[in-house]
Amino acid sequence: MSALWRLPDGVASQILRNLDGKSLVRSGRSCRRLRQLTHDGGDAPAPALSLAGQTWKALCDARGWRQPGTRTRGWVPWSRVYRGGVCIECAEPGGVTINDPSNSLGFAWGRYALCARCIKPSAALWRLKDRPEIAGSETKLNHLLFRIATVRRELGYAPASPGKRKRRR
Secondary structure, three states: OOOHHHOOHHHHHHHHHOOOHHHHHHHHHHOHHHHHHHOOOOOOOOOOOOHHHHHHHHHHHHHOOOOOOOOOOOOOOHHHHHHHHEEOOOOOEOOEEEEOOOOOOOOHHHEEEEOHHHHOOOOOOOOHHHOOOOOOOHHHHHHHHHHHHHHHHHHOOOOOOOOOOOOOO
C-alpha cells in the first residue's frame, strides 16, 4: 500500500475498488491522498456517485446492505452503511444486527452488528470496552453486554435465565 499513493488517481482508484472493506479503510488511513480517494462523505444519492461512493456501494450491495432512509430523507454515505453492517468486535461482516431502541450507546441508527463467531456465548468480547461509543463508561458497557446477552438468549445460544421462584411458607 505504501507505493499506491504514487500512482495516478485512475490507477489507484481501480486498485482500491478491488479491496475489501477493512483494507479500504486501512489504505484510507495511510495518507491524505488515499483518504481523498476512499472518502465518500458528501456523495449525492443520485447516480452521480464518486468513485469512492461507487466502491462502497458495491461492497454494500455484495452483502445485501441497503440505505436506511429514502432518497430525500435519511440518505447517508455508503461508507457509513458499510460500517453499520460490520461486527463491532472483530470488523467482519455482521450476521446479527442488534437494535437498541433507546440508542443510549450512540451507534448510528441505534443498531450495531455482531458476526456469527462473536454472537456465540463462548466468544470473549475483548474490544468492546475500547469502542469510542462506549468511551470508558461502565454504564454503557453494562448496557451493551446486557443487550448482547438478551439477543443470545433469543437466538437460543444461551439458556434462558431462571425466573424468580416463590418460596413456600
